[in-house]
Amino acid sequence: MSATPTTATMRSSASATRRAPLLAAYAWLVFAFIYLPIIVLIVYSFNRDGVGGFPPHHLTLDWYRQLFGDGAIWTSVLNSLIVAACSVALSLTLGLPAALALDRANFPGKSLFRRLVLLPLILPGIITGLSLLMFAVCAGAHLSLLTVFLGHGTALISVATTELFAGLQKMDRAQEEASLDLGATPLQTFWRVTLPNLKLSLIAAGLLIFTLSMDEIAVTFFLIGRDNTLPLEIWGRLRRGITPEINAISTLIFAASVILIVIWFQLRTRAQRKAL
Amino acid sequence: MSLGSAIPQPLEEERAARPLLEVRVVVKRFGNHEVLKGISLTIAAGEFITLLGESGSGKTTMLRLIAGFEQPSSGEIWMNGSRLDTLPPYKRRVNTVFQQYALFPHLNVRDNVAYGLRVTNTPSIEIDTRVIDALRMVKMDSFASARPATLSGGQQQRVALARALVNRPLLLLLDEPLSALDANLRKEMQSELKSLQREVGITFLFVTHDQDEAMALSDRIALLRNGALEQIGSPREIYSHPATAYTARFIGQTNLLRAEIRGGVATCGALRWPTSAPDGPAVFSLRPEAIRLADTVADSAAANPSAPEARFAAIVKQQLYGGASELLEVECGGQTLRVKISARGPLSGKQDFIFSAKDAVRVTE
Amino acid sequence: MYSRAYKSFVSLPPLVWVGLFLLLPYTLMLAHSFWVVRDGFIVHEWNLQNYRTLATNPVYVQVLLRSMRIAASVTLCSLLLGYPLAYYLSFYAGARKEILYQLVIVPLWISYLVRGYAWKTILGSDGVLNGFLQYLHLTNAPVGFLLYSPFAVILMLTHIYTPFVFLPIYAALEHIPRPLVEASQDLGASPFKTFLRVILPLSLPGLLAGATFAFVLSLGDFLAPLLVGGASGTMIANIVQSLFGAAYDWPLGAAISVCILLITVTLLFFTERLAKRWAFR
Numbered sequence: 001m002s003a004t005p006t007t008a009t010m011r012s013s014a015s016a017t018r019r020a021p022l023l024a025a026y027a028w029l030v031f032a033f034i035y036l037p038i039i040v041l042i043v044y045s046f047n048r049d050g051v052g053g054f055p056p057h058h059l060t061l062d063w064y065r066q067l068f069g070d071g072a073i074w075t076s077v078l079n080s081l082i083v084a085a086c087s088v089a090l091s092l093t094l095g096l097p098a099a100l101a102l103d104r105a106n107f108p109g110k111s112l113f114r115r116l117v118l119l120p121l122i123l124p125g126i127i128t129g130l131s132l133l134m135f136a137v138c139a140g141a142h143l144s145l146l147t148v149f150l151g152h153g154t155a156l157i158s159v160a161t162t163e164l165f166a167g168l169q170k171m172d173r174a175q176e177e178a179s180l181d182l183g184a185t186p187l188q189t190f191w192r193v194t195l196p197n198l199k200l201s202l203i204a205a206g207l208l209i210f211t212l213s214m215d216e217i218a219v220t221f222f223l224i225g226r227d228n229t230l231p232l233e234i235w236g237r238l239r240r241g242i243t244p245e246i247n248a249i250s251t252l253i254f255a256a257s258v259i260l261i262v263i264w265f266q267l268r269t270r271a272q273r274k275a276l
Numbered sequence: 277m278s279l280g281s282a283i284p285q286p287l288e289e290e291r292a293a294r295p296l297l298e299v300r301v302v303v304k305r306f307g308n309h310e311v312l313k314g315i316s317l318t319i320a321a322g323e324f325i326t327l328l329g330e331s332g333s334g335k336t337t338m339l340r341l342i343a344g345f346e347q348p349s350s351g352e353i354w355m356n357g358s359r360l361d362t363l364p365p366y367k368r369r370v371n372t373v374f375q376q377y378a379l380f381p382h383l384n385v386r387d388n389v390a391y392g393l394r395v396t397n398t399p400s401i402e403i404d405t406r407v408i409d410a411l412r413m414v415k416m417d418s419f420a421s422a423r424p425a426t427l428s429g430g431q432q433q434r435v436a437l438a439r440a441l442v443n444r445p446l447l448l449l450l451d452e453p454l455s456a457l458d459a460n461l462r463k464e465m466q467s468e469l470k471s472l473q474r475e476v477g478i479t480f481l482f483v484t485h486d487q488d489e490a491m492a493l494s495d496r497i498a499l500l501r502n503g504a505l506e507q508i509g510s511p512r513e514i515y516s517h518p519a520t521a522y523t524a525r526f527i528g529q530t531n532l533l534r535a536e537i538r539g540g541v542a543t544c545g546a547l548r549w550p551t552s553a554p555d556g557p558a559v560f561s562l563r564p565e566a567i568r569l570a571d572t573v574a575d576s577a578a579a580n581p582s583a584p585e586a587r588f589a590a591i592v593k594q595q596l597y598g599g600a601s602e603l604l605e606v607e608c609g610g611q612t613l614r615v616k617i618s619a620r621g622p623l624s625g626k627q628d629f630i631f632s633a634k635d636a637v638r639v640t641e
Numbered sequence: 642m643y644s645r646a647y648k649s650f651v652s653l654p655p656l657v658w659v660g661l662f663l664l665l666p667y668t669l670m671l672a673h674s675f676w677v678v679r680d681g682f683i684v685h686e687w688n689l690q691n692y693r694t695l696a697t698n699p700v701y702v703q704v705l706l707r708s709m710r711i712a713a714s715v716t717l718c719s720l721l722l723g724y725p726l727a728y729y730l731s732f733y734a735g736a737r738k739e740i741l742y743q744l745v746i747v748p749l750w751i752s753y754l755v756r757g758y759a760w761k762t763i764l765g766s767d768g769v770l771n772g773f774l775q776y777l778h779l780t781n782a783p784v785g786f787l788l789y790s791p792f793a794v795i796l797m798l799t800h801i802y803t804p805f806v807f808l809p810i811y812a813a814l815e816h817i818p819r820p821l822v823e824a825s826q827d828l829g830a831s832p833f834k835t836f837l838r839v840i841l842p843l844s845l846p847g848l849l850a851g852a853t854f855a856f857v858l859s860l861g862d863f864l865a866p867l868l869v870g871g872a873s874g875t876m877i878a879n880i881v882q883s884l885f886g887a888a889y890d891w892p893l894g895a896a897i898s899v900c901i902l903l904i905t906v907t908l909l910f911f912t913e914r915l916a917k918r919w920a921f922r
Contacts, residue, residue: 019733020729020733023725023728023729023733024729024733026725026726026729027725027726027729027730030722030723030725030726030803031726031741031744031745033722033800033803034745034748034800034803034804035744035748037756037759037760037763037800038748038751038755038756038759040759040762040763040769041755041758041759041762044762044769051762051765051768051769054769054772054773054775054776055772055776094654094655094658094659095655097650097651097652097654097655098651098655098659100651101648101651101652101655101656104643104648104651105643105648105649105651105652106648107648107652107656113655113656113659116659116663116664117655117659117663119663119667120663122853122854122857122858122905122909123857123861123902123905124857124858124860124861124862124878124901124905125861126861126862126863126878126881126882126898126901127667127670127861127898127901127902127905128666130670130881130885130894130895130898131663131666131667131669131670131898132662132666133885134666134669134670134673134891134895135662135665135666135669138669150662154658154659154662154663157655157658157659161655186643186644186647211750214752215752215753215754217753217754217864218862218863218864221864221882222885231752231754234754234758235754238758238761238868242758242761242762242765246758247762250752250754250755250758250759253751253752253755254751254752254755257747257750257751257752258747258750260750261743261746261747261750264750265743343823343827344826344827345823345826345827364826364831365823365826365827366826366827366828366829366830366831366832366835367829370827371827371828372823372824372827374820374823374824375820376818376820378818378820378821378823378824379824380821380824380825380839381821381843382839382842382843382919391825391828391830391838392828392829392830394838395825395828395829395830395831395834395838396829439828440827440828443828443829
């Protein structure tokens with residue numbers, strides 16, 4: 001069969017013969033469960049009378065004004081940005097060779113290596129955080145943004161490796177063979193063929209790592225020194241009580257995340273389309 | 277020759293009286309695209325009928341309508357005197373052999389075949405014997421515990437057949453079941469399929485785009501073109517009396533002659549032959565094997581008025597050797613004709629050809 | 642096609658780094674669990690004291706069991722929410738499938754803390770939910786049991802892990818060839834039987850992956866209990882955290898961490914084997 005009637009057939013069977021009103025209602029309830037808390041959070045960031053009470057009234061931007069005048073928050077935002085940017089650089093620098101090694105090299109302990117790299121992804125953050133804390137103390141390192149960065153960068157190699165490995169698997173190996181066949185050295189081949197092919201995977205992985213590092217709290221919790229990252233600054237304030245200022249910063253974080261997701265998703269669909 | 281020549285005469289009458297499946301003016305639209313344009317079709321019990329057509333002709337859609345995976349946009353389908361198209365697929369006594377077999381990867385061969393019996397709560401003792409019988413029938417009983425993934429394409433094909441037949445459907449639908457097999461295995465399976473159908477006596481509705489397969493297997497062929505029924509009949513009938521130019525071209529090779537008829541004589545370039553058709557333009561189909569080299573024929577036959585013949589001279593342009601036969605491309609008055617003769621060494625230059633006027637079959641465009 | 646130099650060049654740096662910054666720290670944790678604290682100092686004296694304490698002091702076992710109960714509840718709830726959602730999207734959503742899929746994964750990117758905080762503002766005694774209930778005159782006084790309870794922890798973690806559970810299940814459902822579903826119906830199975838006998842078994846590896854993820858990550862969570870759990874919602878990771886903080890007994894904390902790690906690795910080992918057995922292609 002040619003492609004057209006087959007796809008037409010599938011589309012129609014999905015819409016015409018399949019209806020499940022109960023299941024659909026349930027699915028929408030789950031969506032409501034996922035999104036309601038976030039919506040409530042955003043709405044109350046504009047509520048003059050603070051968090052709680054119903055219905056919200058007297059909409060105001062006061063909390064945002066207060067937030068923009070809050071020096072400590074913005075210092076922590078800057079700290080987080082620095083840590084996240086450095087973590088992206090570190091985890092990509094190590095994740096790329098790790099993905100290449102998993103894809104093309106065989107060495108003793110390869111499967112152990114793969115599991116070890118991926119462990120921070122599946123282990124509760126507290127385990128990785130505490131291990132790194134003990135390591136830092138034994139090494140005589142002062143806890144600071146540097147230790148946080150090393151922790152994030154190391155833990156997120158797992159993300160870099162999985163994303164880039166997937167990109168390598170999709171790549172057509174014949175391209176590299178062609179490059180070598182045409183007289184390019186392995187290094188030239190890497191720069192001119194492998195890396196351009198991985199460009200979208202690299203950007204997508206970088207964005208994901210950036211977001212995860214910006215949000216990270218479980219590992220950071222144990223590695224932080226005097227300077228706070230944004231999540232830890234918020235955490236500290238939560239211990240003192242809740243104010244709509246936190247709603248306001250959360251709303252901004254939410255907005256930033258959504259922008260990053262949209263970019264990430266565009267890149268990903270472009271990469272998939274290219275792969276087809 | 278009558279329709280469905282392979283079926284004995286009494287059955288023929290019974291079919292007219294009580295058909296197994298009746299498709300009544302079925303239309304199927306996907307959005308604005310009309311895939312089936314009012315198909316009517318009657319299938320008799322015990323028949324091996326083939327839906328033949330190119331990609332996009334609507335044959336697979338027709339099959340899916342009968343299986344119940346799609347609903348007709350209008351029209352009805354009846355089976356054994358009751359409405360079929362309103363039933364969900366799982367309540368129809370119709371089973372399908374899918375194109376890629378669709379064997380359940382998580383079940384072994386035995387459980388795949390037993391599936392239909394289990395879900396309809398058949399007693400387990402009965403399941404065991406029926407499953408073994410079905411597997412024996414397709415010679416797969418020694419693979420009962422194997423997983424589908426470990427089987428070859430031909431073996432998967434057999435399991436799919438057993439899985440569909442074990443439910444004793446009134447009608448078995450086969451959706452290009454041989455298309456995934458390589459050429460040799462395909463021929464083998466064709467012959468097995470044919471004898472299997474005789475053995476079980478179940479009505480087979482076979483879908484294919486391969487005209488040779490359709491000719492070899494079917495009691496009747498229904499040729500579909502762009503969602504409409506082009507012609508239906510036995511393979512011999514369709515081959516020797518194609519109703520349309522499309523049929524003539526699709527089933528076998530042919531020469532289409534655009535002729536002008538005047539006073540009982542058709543003229544097409546240098547070719548002239550007697551015909552009973554009325555005056556005016558007409559299209560004729562002349563099979564390549566209907567044309568012979570004149571020197572091989574006893575020339576006295578030409579004088580026989582009951583079987584008038586036409587003679588013409590043509591230049592041999594190309595000769596393709598095909599073992600027992602060879603295919604010639606000849607040119608005669610600016611017109612290229614294909615001629616199929618039994619193998620007889622190289623030919624060249626101008627040759628005399630002959631064909632019997634009754635072999636030039638009038639078709640509609 | 643790749644030279645030995647190329648292979649060592651790409652293998653060595655990550656190997657060395659991961660060895661130094663992951664393997665060594667994890668090993669250090671294991672080592673700590675066999676040491677003890679004496680007079681406020683960690684003494685490098687190899688013994689099983691910490692493990693003996695864990696086995697004999699019922700508090701640890703109780704909290705561990707509670708944590709496992711909470712983690713199991715979170716897993717179950719996430720499955721109950723995530724599976725039908727994935728099933729609906731994969732089989733019934735039609736043309737809206739892509740956009741709905743994106744809607745599910747958006748929350749994955751949204752800060753854990755932000756989502757936890759949202760629940761705190763909703764469930765609190767002067768929170769949104771209580772305000773709503775009083776607005777409807779369903780209650781006169783605020784309902785206090787919502788926040789600072791195991792219930793709140795389960796709710797918050799379910800909210801966080803439902804999209805995580807959804808993802809692998811959805812991927813597994815999308816990989817089921819649709820002709821298998823048609824074949825099942827063709828052979829006489831109703832939609833429900835088709836689900837039980839074909840769709841569910843073929844999606845088990847995805848279900849297992851999602852469930853493992855939700856269970857392991859909830860088991861080791863210490864932030865949700867701090868945020869919304871209160872005293873009754875304390876989990877095993879909170880004990881670890883306090884042992885590394887005010888209580889200053891790193892070796893005991895390390896021993897508990899090793900237990901969590903062992904539970905995790907064992908679980909991963911078994912689910913990986915099961916998933917392999919259930920993956921039929």
